[in-house]
Amino acid sequence: MPDLYTWLAARYIEEHGAGASPAASDAALQWMEVLLEASHETGADERYLLEQYLALANDELQALPAPVHVWFLERWALAGPAIGDSERVPHMADRIAEMYLIAGPGIQQAAAVAALLAFDRPPPEASHVTRIWDLVIRAFHPGDQAEALAPLIESLLDLVYLTADNGVALRALRDIVERDARTHYVLPLLRERVAMLGEERDGPVARLLADLGG
Amino acid sequence: MPLRPFVAVERDIRNWCATSTPGFRATYVEAGRVWVLKYFAARFLKSFLSAKQMTVSATPGLTWGDGVYVTPLRHPYSTMMYGRAGVMGWLSWTDAQTAYDATGRGIDLYLEWIQYFRGPYRYLATTLHANLANRVLRNAFRRKFAIDVVFFSPDQYNRAYVNPSTDRWFVVSDWNGVGPQAPGQRPVRSARINECEWVAMVEEEFEESVWKVHYSDLFRPVLHGTALPPQSPALQHDLRKAYAKTRTGSQSVVRIEA
Structure with a gap:
């Protein structure tokens, strides 16, 4: 070849x-x-x-x-x-x-x-998508990080709603949120999506937000 | 205008599938089979004859995403601008459990649904990757609702052979071996269309317009002026006869004159 x-x-x-x-x-x-x-x-x-x-x-x-x-x-x-x-x-x-x-x-x-x-493997191993997060945090100026990370978060959210078996994507989102404690890039996007979809309290991302106290 | 709750849109789409499917079956299923035709360039005929299976089209930007693009036998002229070799086969009604009428409300619901997917929708609306984003969204839509067949109005035209108001084209889904996490993948060939045979050779030449919206037929205007082709029942009959003969082992091909 x-x-x-x-x-x-x-x-x-x-x-x-x-x-x-x-x-x-x-x-x-x-x-x-x-x-x-x-x-x-x-x-x-x-x-x-x-x-x-x-x-x-x-x-x-x-x-x-x-x-x-x-x-x-x-x-x-x-x-x-x-x-x-x-x-x-x-x-x-x-x-x-x-x-x-x-x-x-x-x-x-x-x-x-x-x-x-x-x-990805089951917990306690963190999702491999956190590698993207870590890479962007290392490589980008803080002022550019949110924009660079938005497609990651949007993609995970899209996968949650596009696929019936969305457990892996939800777990990955949770791992990303844990890394977001200081930066606060993720929660606004999660809230925005829940609002856009008119998601009820028992919806997948609404539940995740509730678990996170958001 | 604010979006409706997502669950309400998805419920309406499922209801639309439930409405579309009986209509599709009543119109196209005969004795458990949907007879279909596909035309392609003659250079692919040899490889078709070696496998006797239709290929799954996957070029980004196709009307309803990846799938087997065919026309029902009742519209035998409708897609012959796509190639001189015509092949025929049948889809089992058991592989058409869910059909989607992508005309009128079916289009509106799809347009509503895609707006919830921020990633691909953004690329669709704001970048030159629109074809890739369209492909992702169209495939994802058909997968999410387990749609076996989308039937839609022609979106490329020819004044003699295509009747946009009555003709319908199909895309048949086949995601065999491919999970939803890879919405741009599909098998190369499909076993969904059964017992495919070469049945037609088109004796017309077409020229695609610059913007790919319509095709000009080149022989017919010279031979017959503005007269339209003969009614399709006669051609359907000939194609069925050629198909039956070929199935018995004696290759028979209908020459579709301009």
């Missing part, structure tokens, strides 16, 4: 030459899916591709179009870490957390959040 970046770039340039807009078309990804389907029985090729994605250099990642990031991050959200990968999980999760900043801003940030949730 050729180098992933060269391969993806070549497919997108080819499409662009054929008149398709690289940002709008995902024919390269569909081609990749057909390729993966051929090796579906082992799944080895997909795991290889997913890990190659995380190993790309930052400038290569920044050059990739948004649909590529969404595709890879969603595949991570479905796959999660492989059995036997436990020692590598922190490294992989850190890299996916970095994708939130490298690939964003955009819908791909929600895909990065969903991918990290696939790595």
Whole structure:
């Protein structure tokens, strides 16, 4: 298999030459899916591709179009870490957390959040989405942190209402709130969403707020 | 205008599904089957014939998200601008437990629902990633309400072959093996449409408009002026006959003349 970046770039340039807009078309990804389907029985090729994605250099990642990031991050959200990968999980999760900043801003940030949730384990281990929080707090000026973190919180809230099995997203929100004791970025967004949805007291986020004394 | 309570909107959507489904079945199901057609470019015919399955379209920006885009057999001309090869198959009524009428109120309810999802809705309204955000929202909507088939009015037109007021197009859901946490993923091919066969070859050429809103038919105006094609029951009959013959092992293809 050729180098992933060269391969993806070549497919997108080819499409662009054929008149398709690289940002709008995902024919390269569909081609990749057909390729993966051929090796579906082992799944080895997909795991290889997913890990190659995380190993790309930052400038290569920044050059990739948004649909590529969404595709890879969603595949991570479905796959999660492989059995036997436990020692590598922190490294992989850190890299996916970095994708939130490298690939964003955009819908791909929600895909990065969903991918990290696939790595989560039951308490007492904190949700891996806290890595995004920690990264932003470390890397951003305090005046810019709230804006950088809003997509994380909005994505978790979207997942709570979009999916029937929302326990993992709710737990992740709770872990984020615990980190928010000094900054107060999260609670206003939770209250705003509860108000916007007209959520009753027994709604998922209203209950979370009540538990938090908010 | 303030949004209504979310639970009220979702209740209305479920009610709309409950209203749409009997209408869909009454109109399109015959003996437990919904007969459908799909047209695609001839260059894909060889790969179709090797698998005999329809592909799940996934280009961001498609009308109702990812799925198998087909037309009911009762509108056999309606999507032939999408390619010269026409294939036919059937959807079991058991795979159409929930249908959604995406015309009129169905559109309004969807537009209301998406506003609660701040992340994708913001990107939809304010960035150049609108296609990606649309895809996420449309897929999520169909998944949340377990919608098997969305039926909607044509949104690309041709003066001779597409009748926007009466024709309906379908998108059939297939999320096999894909969880809701990855709303842009789907299988490459779908087994939802059964016993697919190549049945038609289109003898018309179309040209897409710059803004992709309509297609011009190029042969028919020269051959027949402004006359519209013959009534579709005759073509439906021919397609059924070709399909039945092909199923017995003898390939038969209807030439759909301009």
